[in-house]
Structures are given as structure tokens and as C-alpha cells.
Amino acid sequence: MPLRGVEPPHLSAYASETYVYTNFTTAAKNLERVEGIGPSPRDWKSLVLPLNYTRIVGDTGFEPATSRSQTVRANQLRQSPVPLAGIEPTRLLRPQDFKSCVYTNFTTAALVSILYNQILLFPMTQPKFFETLSGEKIPLPVFFPDATRAVLKTLDSTDIKNTQTPGILVNSFHLLSNPGKDVIKSFGGIKKYMNWNGAVISDSGGFQVMSLAKTLGGKNSVTDIGVNFKTDGKKILFTPEISIKTQLAFKTDMIVVLDDFTDPKSNLTEAKDSVRRTLLWAENCKKIFEANTKSWPKRPYLLGVVQGGRFASLRKTCTRELVNIGFDGLGYGGWPMNLKGSFDHKSADIIRQNTPDSYFLYGLGIGKPQDITSLVKSSWHIFDCVLPTRDARHNRLYVRKNASSLDYSYYIPDKSIHFLDKNPISRFCDCHLCQNYSRSYLAHLFRIKEMTALRLATIHNLRFYSELMRKLRHV
Amino acid sequence: MPLRGVEPPHLSAYASETYVYTNFTTAAKNLERVEGIGPSPRDWKSLVLPLNYTRIVGDTGFEPATSRSQTVRANQLRQSPVPLAGIEPTRLLRPQDFKSCVYTNFTTAALVSILYNQILLFPMTQPKFFETLSGEKIPLPVFFPDATRAVLKTLDSTDIKNTQTPGILVNSFHLLSNPGKDVIKSFGGIKKYMNWNGAVISDSGGFQVMSLAKTLGGKNSVTDIGVNFKTDGKKILFTPEISIKTQLAFKTDMIVVLDDFTDPKSNLTEAKDSVRRTLLWAENCKKIFEANTKSWPKRPYLLGVVQGGRFASLRKTCTRELVNIGFDGLGYGGWPMNLKGSFDHKSADIIRQNTPDSYFLYGLGIGKPQDITSLVKSSWHIFDCVLPTRDARHNRLYVRKNASSLDYSYYIPDKSIHFLDKNPISRFCDCHLCQNYSRSYLAHLFRIKEMTALRLATIHNLRFYSELMRKLRHV
Known part of the structure; x- marks a missing residue:
């Protein structure tokens, strides 16, 4: 993340429920260094240090160290710190940032200072862009279709x-x-290989390797070292190191740690083991990533992947531990459907609640427009899925119900109907198909x-x- | 054919081997110079009279005046000097109108008239353009790839x-x-159906029907009325009338008569029968075409198809009889390979030699770059074939040997070689593939x-x- 001043990993440390926010001097120095115009240590000393406040990140927003009796409403806060020269207030400070937040014991000046420097400028705000290695900033949320083999089928x-698709997943x-x-x-x-100038995320290959390991490698194919499997008669050991080094060679804009997929049918013991291994590998991946990108002028984003299946406690643990290791974002790993076959919002919520706001939240392999929509509304940013392209190849075209709607239906070309x-x-689409060809011709x-x-x-x-993602940027 | 002035190169096409056309070229140049003013009889008197030439139209080309060239005076021709402004030349006065006519001892006026109106402006020249129903003029020669089912695969x-493909065949x-x-x-x-603004030729379906008739209809499937065959359990009778009316409904720029395909293995009797039926159907087709396009502001071209297999006499008869019926062009029908498997130039030559110069000559289903090249050099104009598109789908790409060459080789993408x-x-190609992707990527x-x-x-x-056709326009 190109966060000027305070770096996300540092801030992520604040995400703990009990964390006492005392390191303001460090924060202030960072700010000062970068901003040049920020408050001096003296200001901070007098304004901020006495506050001794506690902050809880997540649903709860901010809480006072003492009582909850004195409340500053979000819509009042919005007024006070502005205008912020050159910074668009609504993008920095949105109602949901202050949901239920309560402040107390703050002088106005201190409050303004905290808001301005800590919350408004960067740390508590969500990422607004996905920035490529070449510096292109792609507004969030984004959907990256799957170009698995370096070609979008x-x-x-x-x-x-x-x-107008800004990026792809390989x-x-x-x-x-x-x-x-x-x-x-x-x-x-990979970009030069396929002559693609947009963004590219590479996935770790973990999901595919895991499936292959299960079908080709036998029962004990996954160890703490990596995944063993056979293909073309050859024994292969796929490790976190291989995955990271491969992705770094691809020069993609975001790379993903190798994780141990938690089968949705896993029992608690199995799921725990998958989380343990996921964390072990995540730490390895982080180290390998750091070691191999030291000399890079700009690094790709590194994404951790949260496993834990349907077990809320495991999802929470996995999320927090990954945050402790430190990533640019977390992915919703595993199978995003619950055992009843509907989208598992609960796990998504746990991940979000335990992740610093500055992290990317990435719905790996998600998904349906309605699932993306609801995740975007819960502050998720990145999505990839084979759905739109696979559906297209199976006669299912998405058609929105009116120009502004997020609702849609499937259009199935059928010659006998669309003769x-x-x-x-x-009529609400400006794509090459809709601008040039009729239903009759497509059905033909x-x-x-x-x-x-x-x-x-x-x-x-x-x-x-x-277009869905464009609309969701304004929801 | 807006040949205002004279293009010496194409005039030369009319010259027999013995004709010396130096003077003609001079006249042409002079004509060009006065273009836009319109030569006065006096100008023409000085320019043209001294030529004292005789012209024989048709097979023989031009000849010096001889004793045998005394028959029709120019002003006795069915089109005596008329202002041709606004009237489409080829339809007004075509080579067959002059067949075998011989001029000699012209009066000044007659000579002026002939030279200016009949020869220099348009009549004896080969077609230079394929003109679509909407008036777009596509320079000849052209190759139209096969978009059999209204889509180019x-x-x-x-x-x-x-x-830069100017037209397609459906x-x-x-x-x-x-x-x-x-x-x-x-x-x-068809153009509106597939949103294609270029030219379209529709073929009669005769070749396909004939193949189907043979496999589905049994031995006696072809009668003088049409082709009988069964498909999807239904009995179908495909006739010249159905073919022409279907093509007219498609609003294509050139339509093709239904012909009776001569099997390359036919003996003389069988081949004769196929020619007889081809001529019978061609006459029917012409009548149906005329009757159904009376009210059309502009008609598509109508193409006759020459059958006769490998029998030179049959090819000649078929060609001449088709010319007698009257078409805008003739197609090289049947199988263009001889029994030895090489291209049957002999038949192509017989067709050309017996066809008026103003006719389109169309190598139906032809073909390979080298066959097209040699036919273009023998004044053939139009070609269609599945070869380039089918080859592409089977890993065969055409690569010219240098920027200006007509020679080419096949490039076969192979990952192990082009890794x-x-x-x-x-490097001599400006296509989307060559401009954007590597050999390695294509092989992948x-x-x-x-x-x-x-x-x-x-x-x-x-x-x-x-690009081949563009180069051939300048050969």
C-alpha cells in the first residue's frame, strides 16, 4: 500500500481489541517526516499523549478509555476536520468509518488532530486503489476475471x-x-508474455495443487513442507517457496501465499490443522517474499489467505495471526459457501472484523454479482471468478434490469425464441456484442x-x- | 468502371500478339490530357484519324486492317454514338455486343465515337471493380474467404x-x-444480419446440395427439375428457383446460378449430361433472376458456372453457351484439380479464352496463393476458399519470405521449437497477431x-x- 506516513503493518497492530494506543510519538514522527507539515512532536505531546485512549477497530469503531457516556456523532465529526486541502472528505471519512464510534475525554483540538492525522489521512481508511507495479492506480472495488493459463478463454x-476490465488473475x-x-x-x-497492460494478480496455485494432490497424490500428500503429487508420472513437491518464486518471476502486481485449503466438510480437528499449516506457510511465504524483493524498486502486494472453514473461531484466529505476520491484504480462502449451499457471509464478516481497515480484502474466487455486491457493502475490495466467462461459454449472459440497477437476470440465447x-x-449495455449484433444472430x-x-x-x-464494479464504487 | 481517360496497361490486354499499339497509347495519353474538357471532333480528327486501325473484338483482339475486315460501320452498331454520361458502361455496351464485329474505313465521327465512347472510356476493358449494391467499389482482383453460415469461423x-478483407462468401x-x-x-x-458492411457473394448451394444428394438422396437424386435429398427425415427438392430466390432474399452483391457439379471422375457421357443440365438450369436461373429483380434499383451480379470437368470441348461449349445466355461473370466450376492432382490450368484457360473480357472471371473455391496468383496473371478476378481460415485452425500460418515477395512458407506454431x-x-505482417503477440505465446x-x-x-x-491480393493488383 502506498500509504504515506504510517505504514499499514504498523497500524495493523492497533487492530487488537485491547491495544492501548500509546505510540503516538512514533506515529507523529512518521507523519512529520513524510508530510513535512504535520504537527510537531511538541503539539503531539500536548495534544495526543494525554489522551491515553483505547481504540477498538472493527464494527465497534472507537471507544473511550473510560465511559461511553459522551458521544460525538459521526456526522458531527465529518464537519469538524474539514476542509482538508487536496483531500476529498467523503472519500476519507465515510459514515461507516464512524459507525457506533464514541469519543470521550478529547479536547476538540486533540480530536481534530487524531482524526486528521491518524484516521483521515491514512491509517484507518480503506485502500482506494489497487496500484500496479508500473504505478497505475485502479479504483476499488475491482473484479479480475480468471485468465488461468495467461489467456482469458x-x-x-x-x-x-x-x-473495460482493469485486471486479470493468472x-x-x-x-x-x-x-x-x-x-x-x-x-x-506475464504481462509482456501476453501483451496485457492492465493489472495482474497471480494466485498461488494452492487450490489447484491441493485438488491435484488429492486426486493424484493420495491421502498423505500434504505435509508441512509442501504438497506432493504425481503428474505425468513425475513426483512433484510444490512448496511455499516455489509458489512465491514463481509468482515473483511472473512480475504480477499482487501475489498470494500458498495456503492449505480447508475442505468445507472438515471437522474441527482437520480444520485446525489446515489453519496451522496455512499460518506456517504464510510465514514462510512472507520471509521468502521479503528476501527476494529486497532490491525491487517497488514490490507487488502480498496477500495472506484466511482458512478455517465454517469454524468462526478458526477464521478469527487465522485472520489475526496473518495480520500479525503482516500482509497487504487478506483473502477469503476456502469454500465460500456454507453447508446449506448459500454464501457464507459469517466467515467473511469475521475476516473483515479482524483485519485492519487499510488491508485489501479479497474474495478469492468470488463470485456472483449479488455476493460481490454484498461483500463490497461490507468493505471488500477485490474479486476474481471464472463465473462470468464460464457462464458466457454456457449460454448464460448477464442482463441488468434497467440502466442504473444492480439487479440482473440471465439471458439465454435460444434460436427458437429469438428467431x-x-x-x-x-439495451443497457455498450459492449461489442450489444452494439453490433442482434439476439437472433447470437442465437444463430x-x-x-x-x-x-x-x-x-x-x-x-x-x-x-x-460496469457492476463501476456502479459499486458509488454505492 | 469509371475509366475516364485510358489506362495503357489494360488496353494492352486487348491487343493480339501482332497488334502494334504504340499509336493507341499516344491517343490514350492525349485523351488523358484533354480529360474533363471532352475532345472536340476536330481534336479527334487530328489525333485519331491517322491511326487508320482496324479492330476485331472477341477472341482475336486487335488486328491491323486486312482485306477481310469489312463489315459493320461504327455508326451502324447497335449503340451509335450516344452520350454515355450517367449510364453504367458495362451494361450498355459489353464485349459480347461486339463479338466478331470488324471495323474498317471509319468516318471520323465513327472513329471518334468508337475510340472515345466504346474503347477508351470503358467497353473492352476488363472489370476493375467489384461494385456492391450500395455502390462501394472494391478493386480487383479480390479474395473472399468463406463465411459459410454467415460467420467467418x-x-x-x-x-x-x-x-482488410473486402468481402466474404456465404x-x-x-x-x-x-x-x-x-x-x-x-x-x-445477410449484411444486416451479421453486421458486415463489406461485399458478400452468396453461392448457390449447389456444391453442398450435390454432396448431400449423393450421400443422402441416392443414385437418381439429380433431375432436370432440381436436386432431391433427404435431411432430418424430410424430403427436400432444391431447385434453381429456390437457390436464386434465396440468394436474392439475402441481398448479396453477387449471386450464383445453381449448377450441376461435374464429378472429376465422370466419363464423357456423364460430363456432357452435367453440362446440359448446368446450361438448362443457368437459363432458368437467369429468367428467375430477371423476373425477380425487375423493380430493383440496382441488381446484384449474376454469375454463371462453367462445368465440363476435364473435357476441353465441354468446357468450351459450356462457356460459350453461358455467354449466350448472358451473365456478369463466369465461375470456374467443378473440381479445379486434374486427375494427377495438380491445378487444372487448361480448363481455366479455355474458360477465359471463350469469355468476354468485360466478364468477371471467378475461381470458385480457389484457392492456394500460387493458384490465385497464376489465375490473376491469366486475368481472373475473384476467388473464394476455405483454405486460409481452415489452415489457420490447423496450425498453418502463411508467412511471406520477404516484404515484397509473393512467395511464402508455412509457419507451424510449436511450443517445443518456439519456446x-x-x-x-x-515481421512482414501488420496483422493483429503479428503486432501484438510472440511466436512463443501463440504456440502456448x-x-x-x-x-x-x-x-x-x-x-x-x-x-x-x-495483402496478397493487393500485391497482385500491381503485378
């Missing part, structure tokens, strides 16, 4: 760009076998199994998602 | 345009079953069987062909 990189494991790490490295990274239908797939292409149909539908669905 | 119409028979004539008609034609090859497929896409590979390769091969 049916499209080329110009197509992706034209759908899969380390798949690329490791084809075309191979050395090939991509020789090109200077003479000259309308575009959606699907009926004759012409691959152009798959490409056009994929373009449409990706444009639906990029 | 793996591409959409924007892709086709970007390859298949009446395939489209008749899917999406059906009524659907396309309701859209106002680290950062070069484009061809082919290896993982990603359909984007097929699209990119198709784009490349089509660009190769459009």
Missing part, C-alpha cells in the same frame, strides 16, 4: 481491455507447467456451435462485471 | 474488416436451414488448445491473403 488482451500452478516459469521470466513477466429478435442482448451462432458466439458472450459478461 | 465482422444452402431464409430476409439481408521465440509470426495458446489461438491465426492468414 476465447479473448485476446485487446478484447479484455475493450470490456494461475501460477498451471503456468508453471505450461509455458513454464522460465519462458515467462525470459519475457520479463426474429433484432434487439441487442441488453450458439446454435451452430460457432466459437465466435463464446467470444462475444464472454465480452458481454465481462462488460457487465466491469 | 472464429471471427466477428469487426475482425474481418480489420484484416452459403445459401447452409443458411437456408439455419437461420433460415425468412430470418435473414426480415433483417433486410522462447519472442519474434512475431512474420495452440498447445493448451485455447480457441483464441484459432482466432489470431485466422486473422493472420486473412491478412496474408488481403
Whole structure:
């Protein structure tokens, strides 16, 4: 995170419920150093040190050290610290940042100071951008479709760009076998290899390796060292080190630790073991990442992955321990559906509640527009999923119900129904398909199994998602 | 054919081997100079009279005046000197109108008239453009790839345009079953249906119907009335009338008569029968075409198809009889390979020699770059083939040997060879593939069987062909 002044990992330490906020001098120095115009240590001494307040991050917001009797309402706070020259107040200070927060024993000046320097400027605010290694800032939230093997099925990189999709996800494991790490490295990274100028996240390959390990490697395929499996008759050991080094060779903008996937059917003992190993590997990954990026002028983001399955306590532990190791963001790992088959919001909430606001929250492999929407409303930022592209290849196109709506329905091209239908797939869509071809023609292409149909539908669905994310940035 | 002035190179095409056309060229240059003013009879008197030439139109080209050249005076021609402004030349006075006519001892006025109106402005020249119904003039020669079912496999119409491909061929028979004539008609034609603004030729479906008839209809499936066959359990009778009316409904720029395909293994009797039926159907088609386009402000071109297999006499007869019926062009029908498997130039030559120069000569289903090149050199104009697109889908990309060459080789993407090859497929190509992706990446896409590979390769091969045709326009 390009947070000027106080660095997120440092601030993340404040996320503990009982943490007493006493290190203000350090914070002040950091601020001063960076800002140049920040409050002097003397100001801080007089204003902030006496406060001796306790802060709880999460749902609860701020709490006084003493009683809850004196309340400053969020909408009052919003007025006091502004105008902040050059900084847009609403983006820095939103009602949800102050949800239920209560302050006491603060002088106005101290309060303003804290708000301005600690909360408004950076630490407590959520990330607003996903910044690529080349410095492009992509507004959040973002959805990155899956280009598993360095190609987004049916499209080329110009197509992706034209759908206004800002980034893609590639899969380390798949690329490791084809075309191979050395090939991509020789090109200077995955972006140059596939001639894609947007953002790229590489996943660790953990999910795929785990599936393969289970089917190919047998029962005891996962050890603390890594994942053992056989492919093409060869024994393979896939480790945190291999995963991180592969991803670093890809020169992607965000890389993901290797985690031990918790099977949704795991019992508590099994889930605990997966969390233990996930944390062990996360720590390894962090070390390997640090060691290998020391000389980099700019590092990619490093994402930790929270496991723990359906067990709230495990999700919480895993989240907190990952925060202690220190990452740029956390991913919602494992299977995001509960045993009843509906989206597991509870786990998502636990992760969010135990993660510093400055972290990216990444819904790995998520998902459906409604799931993304609800996660964005709970402050999640990044999503990837095969859904829009796979749906497109299986005749399912997303059509919003009106120009401004987030609601949508599926449009299924059907020649017998859309025989003479000259309308575009959606009149609320500006994609290449909707601007150029009729429902009748698309249905014809699907009926004759012409691959152009798959490409056009994929373009449409990706444009639906990029527009969804644009809308969600203003929700 | 807006040939205002004279283009010496194409005039030369009319010269027989013995004709000396130095003077003609001078006249042409003079004419060019006075272009826009309109030569007065006096000018022409001084320029043209001294030429004292005789002209024989048709097979023989031009000849010096001889004793046998005394028949028709120019002012006795069916088109005596008329102002041709605003009247489409080829329709007004075409080479067949002059067939075998011989001029000699012209009066000044007659000579002026002939030279200016009949020869220099347009009549005896080969077609230079393929003109669409909307008036777009596409320079000849042209290659139209096969978009059999109203889609060029793996591409959409924007892709086709970007390859600088000026037109496509669609298949009446395939489209008749899917999406059906009524659907396309309701859209106002095939171009609107597939949102393609270039040229379109529709073929008669005869070749496909014939193949189907043979496999599905049994031995006696072809009668003088049409082709009988069964498909989906239904008995179908496909006739010249159905073919022409379907094509007219498609609003294509050139439509093709239904012909009776001569099997390359036919003996003389069988081949004769196929020619007889081809001529019978061609006459029917012409009548149906005339009757159904009476009210059209502008008609599509109507193409006759020459059958006759490997029998020179049959090819000649068929050609001449078709010319007698009257078409805008003739197609090289049947199988263009001889029994030895090499291209049958002999038949192509017979067709050309017996066809008026103003006719389009169309190598149906042809073909390979070298075959197209040699046919263009023998004054053939139009080509279509599945070769470049099918080759692309089967890993064969065309790469010219240097920037200006017509020679080419096949490039076969192969990961094991092109593993680290950062070069484009061809450095002499400006296509989307060559401008954006490496050999390594394309080989990767082919290896993982990603359909984007097929699209990119198709784009490349089509660009190769459009560039080939551009080069051939200057050969």
C-alpha cells in the first residue's frame, strides 16, 4: 500500500481489541517526516499523549478509555476536520468509518488532530486503489476475471481491455507447467508474455495443487513442507517457496501465499490443522517474499489467505495471526459457501472484523454479482471468478434490469425464441456484442456451435462485471 | 468502371500478339490530357484519324486492317454514338455486343465515337471493380474467404474488416436451414444480419446440395427439375428457383446460378449430361433472376458456372453457351484439380479464352496463393476458399519470405521449437497477431488448445491473403 506516513503493518497492530494506543510519538514522527507539515512532536505531546485512549477497530469503531457516556456523532465529526486541502472528505471519512464510534475525554483540538492525522489521512481508511507495479492506480472495488493459463478463454488482451476490465488473475500452478516459469521470466513477466497492460494478480496455485494432490497424490500428500503429487508420472513437491518464486518471476502486481485449503466438510480437528499449516506457510511465504524483493524498486502486494472453514473461531484466529505476520491484504480462502449451499457471509464478516481497515480484502474466487455486491457493502475490495466467462461459454449472459440497477437476470440465447429478435442482448449495455449484433444472430451462432458466439458472450459478461464494479464504487 | 481517360496497361490486354499499339497509347495519353474538357471532333480528327486501325473484338483482339475486315460501320452498331454520361458502361455496351464485329474505313465521327465512347472510356476493358449494391467499389482482383453460415469461423465482422478483407462468401444452402431464409430476409439481408458492411457473394448451394444428394438422396437424386435429398427425415427438392430466390432474399452483391457439379471422375457421357443440365438450369436461373429483380434499383451480379470437368470441348461449349445466355461473370466450376492432382490450368484457360473480357472471371473455391496468383496473371478476378481460415485452425500460418515477395512458407506454431521465440509470426505482417503477440505465446495458446489461438491465426492468414491480393493488383 502506498500509504504515506504510517505504514499499514504498523497500524495493523492497533487492530487488537485491547491495544492501548500509546505510540503516538512514533506515529507523529512518521507523519512529520513524510508530510513535512504535520504537527510537531511538541503539539503531539500536548495534544495526543494525554489522551491515553483505547481504540477498538472493527464494527465497534472507537471507544473511550473510560465511559461511553459522551458521544460525538459521526456526522458531527465529518464537519469538524474539514476542509482538508487536496483531500476529498467523503472519500476519507465515510459514515461507516464512524459507525457506533464514541469519543470521550478529547479536547476538540486533540480530536481534530487524531482524526486528521491518524484516521483521515491514512491509517484507518480503506485502500482506494489497487496500484500496479508500473504505478497505475485502479479504483476499488475491482473484479479480475480468471485468465488461468495467461489467456482469458476465447479473448485476446485487446478484447479484455475493450470490456473495460482493469485486471486479470493468472494461475501460477498451471503456468508453471505450461509455458513454464522460465519462458515467462525470459519475457520479463506475464504481462509482456501476453501483451496485457492492465493489472495482474497471480494466485498461488494452492487450490489447484491441493485438488491435484488429492486426486493424484493420495491421502498423505500434504505435509508441512509442501504438497506432493504425481503428474505425468513425475513426483512433484510444490512448496511455499516455489509458489512465491514463481509468482515473483511472473512480475504480477499482487501475489498470494500458498495456503492449505480447508475442505468445507472438515471437522474441527482437520480444520485446525489446515489453519496451522496455512499460518506456517504464510510465514514462510512472507520471509521468502521479503528476501527476494529486497532490491525491487517497488514490490507487488502480498496477500495472506484466511482458512478455517465454517469454524468462526478458526477464521478469527487465522485472520489475526496473518495480520500479525503482516500482509497487504487478506483473502477469503476456502469454500465460500456454507453447508446449506448459500454464501457464507459469517466467515467473511469475521475476516473483515479482524483485519485492519487499510488491508485489501479479497474474495478469492468470488463470485456472483449479488455476493460481490454484498461483500463490497461490507468493505471488500477485490474479486476474481471464472463465473462470468464460464457462464458466457454456457449460454448464460448477464442482463441488468434497467440502466442504473444492480439487479440482473440471465439471458439465454435460444434460436427458437429469438428467431426474429433484432434487439441487442441488453439495451443497457455498450459492449461489442450489444452494439453490433442482434439476439437472433447470437442465437444463430450458439446454435451452430460457432466459437465466435463464446467470444462475444464472454465480452458481454465481462462488460457487465466491469460496469457492476463501476456502479459499486458509488454505492 | 469509371475509366475516364485510358489506362495503357489494360488496353494492352486487348491487343493480339501482332497488334502494334504504340499509336493507341499516344491517343490514350492525349485523351488523358484533354480529360474533363471532352475532345472536340476536330481534336479527334487530328489525333485519331491517322491511326487508320482496324479492330476485331472477341477472341482475336486487335488486328491491323486486312482485306477481310469489312463489315459493320461504327455508326451502324447497335449503340451509335450516344452520350454515355450517367449510364453504367458495362451494361450498355459489353464485349459480347461486339463479338466478331470488324471495323474498317471509319468516318471520323465513327472513329471518334468508337475510340472515345466504346474503347477508351470503358467497353473492352476488363472489370476493375467489384461494385456492391450500395455502390462501394472494391478493386480487383479480390479474395473472399468463406463465411459459410454467415460467420467467418472464429471471427466477428469487426475482425474481418480489420484484416482488410473486402468481402466474404456465404452459403445459401447452409443458411437456408439455419437461420433460415425468412430470418435473414426480415433483417433486410445477410449484411444486416451479421453486421458486415463489406461485399458478400452468396453461392448457390449447389456444391453442398450435390454432396448431400449423393450421400443422402441416392443414385437418381439429380433431375432436370432440381436436386432431391433427404435431411432430418424430410424430403427436400432444391431447385434453381429456390437457390436464386434465396440468394436474392439475402441481398448479396453477387449471386450464383445453381449448377450441376461435374464429378472429376465422370466419363464423357456423364460430363456432357452435367453440362446440359448446368446450361438448362443457368437459363432458368437467369429468367428467375430477371423476373425477380425487375423493380430493383440496382441488381446484384449474376454469375454463371462453367462445368465440363476435364473435357476441353465441354468446357468450351459450356462457356460459350453461358455467354449466350448472358451473365456478369463466369465461375470456374467443378473440381479445379486434374486427375494427377495438380491445378487444372487448361480448363481455366479455355474458360477465359471463350469469355468476354468485360466478364468477371471467378475461381470458385480457389484457392492456394500460387493458384490465385497464376489465375490473376491469366486475368481472373475473384476467388473464394476455405483454405486460409481452415489452415489457420490447423496450425498453418502463411508467412511471406520477404516484404515484397509473393512467395511464402508455412509457419507451424510449436511450443517445443518456439519456446522462447519472442519474434512475431512474420515481421512482414501488420496483422493483429503479428503486432501484438510472440511466436512463443501463440504456440502456448495452440498447445493448451485455447480457441483464441484459432482466432489470431485466422486473422493472420486473412491478412496474408488481403495483402496478397493487393500485391497482385500491381503485378
